Amino acid sequence: MNNPQLPLTYNNQSTDLQAEIQHSFIMRVYGWMAFGLIITAMAALMTLSIPGLLMAIVSNTFVFLGLVISELVVVVVLSRAINRFSPAVAGLVFTGYAILNGITLSIVMLVYTDTSVALTFGITACTFGIMTLFGYTTHRDLTKMGSLLIMALFGLILASLANLFFNNSAIYWIVTYVGVLIFIGLIAYDTQKLKRMALGLGSDGQMMQKASILGALSLYLDFINLFLMLLRIFGRRR
Secondary structure (H helix, E strand, O other), X not given: OOOOOOOHHHHOOOHHHHHHHHHHHHHHXXXXXXXXXXXXXXXXXHHHOOHXXXXXXXXXXXXXXXXXXXXXXXXXXXXXXXXXOOHHHHHHHHHHHHXXXXXXXXXXXXXXXXXXXXXXXXXXXXXXXXXXXXXXXXXOOOHHXXXXXXXXXXXXXXXXXXXXXXXXXXXXXXXXXXHXXXXXXXXXXXXXXXXXXXXXXXXOHHHHHHHHHHHHHHHHHHHHHHHHHHHHHHOOEO
16 A cells, blocks of 8 residues: 655645544544454354354365455455445455454464463554554654565565475474564554555545555554464464
């Protein structure tokens, strides 16, 4: 998601008005993100309560891969075609993604104890809160850091795919700890990027709504991936 060029009218606004616009937009983003996390948790719990569906996901590789591919497709579609959607459709697509992700993540509840999942979620939430506050309040430009983090993320993905074949425990833990650092940094970077983007949205209410959903998707993905990385460290297997 690229930051739009700031219109001159917004560059001439008072600092207080700019801060109000940014705060309103970020709160809307957080609202959508929280909604997505709640939907994901509900979908995961519902999947656990349906043994047939859970068994199909666990025992059938094609079903699991189908869910993962569907999630990737939804993310790409929402990211690339957001301007073609109405806010209502964009919201439905985001909700659909949260449901799909919840169904997929239900497997986590089978592998790790409920207590360790809850503890890791709490650690993730606290870390997210600290880093998003830093990204929102810092006067340091995080653009260069963000570019490096995105390149590192691609390297992390390649290393993870390679380790599917090597199954090396050292690579596994390197990927885990590096992944934690990457997603912690991305939370701050994405928050600052969204804060700056808010001023370029103008008074277009529909654009503001769609941008808040897309922004929520970015932070949602940061949160979920950080949670999964931390779960490798703090999670206790059944």
